[in-house]
Structure formats: structure tokens, C-alpha cells
Amino acid sequence: MPERSVLVLTSLAGGDRHGYALIKDIESFSGVALSPGTLYGALAKLEADGYVQRLPADDRRYPYRLTSKGRAVLAERLAESARIANLGLERIALGGT
Amino acid sequence: MSRRLTCAILRLYPRRVRQRHGPEIMALIDDLIAHDGRSRAGLLIHLAVDGLGQRIASTATVWTMGAVLAATSVGGLAVSDFADASAHQDVSRTVRTLAPARHTHQTPHHQPRWRRSLRRARMIARGSASSRSNRHGDPVRCECRAASEPLATAAAVGQPQPRRGTRILLPRSMQLSVGAAAKSA
Numbered sequence: 001m002p003e004r005s006v007l008v009l010t011s012l013a014g015g016d017r018h019g020y021a022l023i024k025d026i027e028s029f030s031g032v033a034l035s036p037g038t039l040y041g042a043l044a045k046l047e048a049d050g051y052v053q054r055l056p057a058d059d060r061r062y063p064y065r066l067t068s069k070g071r072a073v074l075a076e077r078l079a080e081s082a083r084i085a086n087l088g089l090e091r092i093a094l095g096g097t
Numbered sequence: 098m099s100r101r102l103t104c105a106i107l108r109l110y111p112r113r114v115r116q117r118h119g120p121e122i123m124a125l126i127d128d129l130i131a132h133d134g135r136s137r138a139g140l141l142i143h144l145a146v147d148g149l150g151q152r153i154a155s156t157a158t159v160w161t162m163g164a165v166l167a168a169t170s171v172g173g174l175a176v177s178d179f180a181d182a183s184a185h186q187d188v189s190r191t192v193r194t195l196a197p198a199r200h201t202h203q204t205p206h207h208q209p210r211w212r213r214s215l216r217r218a219r220m221i222a223r224g225s226a227s228s229r230s231n232r233h234g235d236p237v238r239c240e241c242r243a244a245s246e247p248l249a250t251a252a253a254v255g256q257p258q259p260r261r262g263t264r265i266l267l268p269r270s271m272q273l274s275v276g277a278a279a280k281s282a
Contacts, residue, residue, distance in 0.1 A: 019122075035147055036126055036140065036143075037110070037144045037146075041110075041147065043118065061121065
């Protein structure tokens with residue numbers, strides 16, 4: 001799963017959001033500024049995979065919600081990232097050159 | 098003008114993204130300009146670059162799938178031909194061709210009865226199979242050493258002789274004896 005998809009799923013794990021709110025949230029916790037095309041390309045793929053669902057529109061702005069399948073995939077992916085991060089931190093702490 | 102330009106740039110995106118998320122992308126661009134003070138030109142450039150990237154990725158996926166499909170088809174045909182050629186390799190030794198062959202494309206399973214009987218007789222001559230009787234109950238013993246043996250063998254097992262002009266297939270050892278017989282004649 002691409003990194004931008006993980007960022008989108010992580011943002012949606014905090015609640016339903018539409019495009020602008022997603023961009024601002026992702027920028028706040030990761031420092032990554034997604035462009036509109038990148039964001040909606042990722043959302044289209046995630047929606048096709050069943051990880052997010054589009055909610056009824058508020059004007060032209062559709063909120064998105066994380067599905068249970070998307071939550072499970074995100075949890076698995078973040079656990080794997082955490083395991084690798086912990087391993088790397090342990091090795092750094094042991095003083096590897 | 099800028100809306101038409103945005104619509105034109107959105108055409109770079111795959112249809113799936115463009116049709117489902119096109120209005121949302123335009124609304125998001127309006128929001129970014131209104132709330133964040135982002136420049137429209139910069140956003141449109143990023144939009145075009147992303148659209149091209151997604152279009153290339155989408156097209157590459159289609160081409161990759163097509164290439165894989167074509168490669169597997171060609172590979173399957175090649176394996177099939179190789180297996181077919183291997184099945185014929187021990188049988189098909191052409192001695193002579195008096196006229197264009199009629200049965201060269203037939204598989205062993207669909208060969209005429211006289212050719213299958215000929216093969217059986219060759220196996221008996223090599224000692225790899227026991228002799229058997231013909232349809233009249235007479236024992237059949239084959240000594241495949243003469244040039245006329247294939248025709249004699251076909252007659253011995255009770256099958257009609259191949260007509261003149263039919264390609265006769267023999268193993269390599271028999272080709273040598275046939276060639277020597279032809280020279281001596």
C-alpha cells in the first residue's frame with residue numbers, strides 16, 4: 001500500500017472528512033501536503049478496494065469514512081511499521097556503526 | 098476560463114477518477130485558493146502532473162496485462178508444439194517420399210490402422226513386444242531388414258498395403274538397412 005494511502009487512512013481513522021479537511025489533517029500530523037489529484041487518486045483506489053466509503057454529499061464536497069476492512073488493513077500496516085521502527089531504534093540504541 | 102482549463106486538465110485523469118471525483122477536485126481547488134491563498138496556476142500544474150502520472154500508470158497496467166496475456170498464449174502454443182514434436186520424434190523417420198505425403202500432420206493416436214500396425218510390427222522386430230497373430234490366426238514374425246519390409250509388414254498383420262505415394266516412416270536403424278538394400282539393388 002502506498003504511503004499516501006496510509007496517510008489518508010490514518011486521517012480517516014480520526015473521523016469522517018472531506019477533501020479539504022483531509023489535506024489539512026494530513027499536513028498537520030505528517031507535514032506532507034497532498035495535491036488534489038494525488039488525494040483523489042488515492043481515494044479512488046481505496047474506495048475501489050473497499051477501505052473507505054463515500055458518504056452523501058454536502059454541496060460538492062463528499063465526506064469519506066473508514067470501513068471496518070480499511071481499519072483492519074490500516075491496523076496491520078501500522079503494526080508492521082511499528083515493529084520495523086522498534087527494531088531499527090533498538091539497533092541504533094545498541095550502538096551499531 | 099479557469100474552470101474550462103481545469104476541466105481540460107481533468108481529462109488527463111483516468112475516466113474512473115474523472116467521472117467520480119471531478120467535481121470534488123474542482124471544489125477542493127476552490128477551497129485551497131479561498132482558504133489557503135494557494136495560486137491557481139501552481140495547483141493546476143500539480144493537477145496536470147498528477148493526471149499524467151495516473152494516466153501513464155493506468156495505461157501501463159493495461160499494457161502489462163496485455164503483454165502477460167500474449168506471452169502466456171505464445172508460450173502455451175510453443176509448449177504444445179514441442180510436446181507434439183517430441184511425441185513424433187521416435188516414430189517419424191522418413192525413408193523416402195515418392196509423392197507429397199497425405200498423413201504427415203496426423204498424431205499417432207489418429208494414424209491410419211496400417212501405420213499403427215506397422216509400428217507394432219517394428220516393436221516386435223526389435224524384441225520390445227511379443228509377436229501376435231494376424232486376423233487369420235497365423236503367427237506374425239517380422240525380420241525388418243529388406244527395403245520392401247514395410248509393405249510386407251503391413252500385409253503380414255492383415256492390413257491393406259499403403260498406396261504408392263504414401264510417406265513411409267521407419268526408425269533410423271531401418272533407414273540404414275533400407276539404404277544399403279537400395280544400393281545393392
